Amino acid sequence: MGFLFSKAMNDSLKGQQEFMRLQLERQLVLQNLMRERQIAMQIASTREFLKYFGTFFGLSAVVLTAGAMKKKNPAFLMPILPLSFVFAYNCDMGYGTMLQRIKGEAENILDTQSTLLELPKGPLTFEDLEKIRSQTKFFREK
Numbered sequence: 001m002g003f004l005f006s007k008a009m010n011d012s013l014k015g016q017q018e019f020m021r022l023q024l025e026r027q028l029v030l031q032n033l034m035r036e037r038q039i040a041m042q043i044a045s046t047r048e049f050l051k052y053f054g055t056f057f058g059l060s061a062v063v064l065t066a067g068a069m070k071k072k073n074p075a076f077l078m079p080i081l082p083l084s085f086v087f088a089y090n091c092d093m094g095y096g097t098m099l100q101r102i103k104g105e106a107e108n109i110l111d112t113q114s115t116l117l118e119l120p121k122g123p124l125t126f127e128d129l130e131k132i133r134s135q136t137k138f139f140r141e142k
Contacts, residue, residue: 046094
């Protein structure tokens, strides 16, 4: 009798473990899809910003160059320099290889400089959370 009960419990436990594994896999897939969508939104946002900023930069460059030539004062060209850096950064972010370089650098940090990722005073523990909860008025029961 005990063997049958034990076998039924073992089968039930295996079923639960399989369900938990499936649930975890689904959560990981969902998190990855959400991350991909967020990155796609960031790239799309950068590209949209680039359209407006590119127009502004082009018009500014033409107007400032014309002003410098008309007034014979090259100081009018000075604002083009910082604007060109912003324009180049956004071009690289939206259409260039910046994201691949960022990913490579992040992988390098994870592989060779993992100590930079450590939290001050170490990771949070359950005891730390309980201590904070007991000291905070917000969590105190009334």
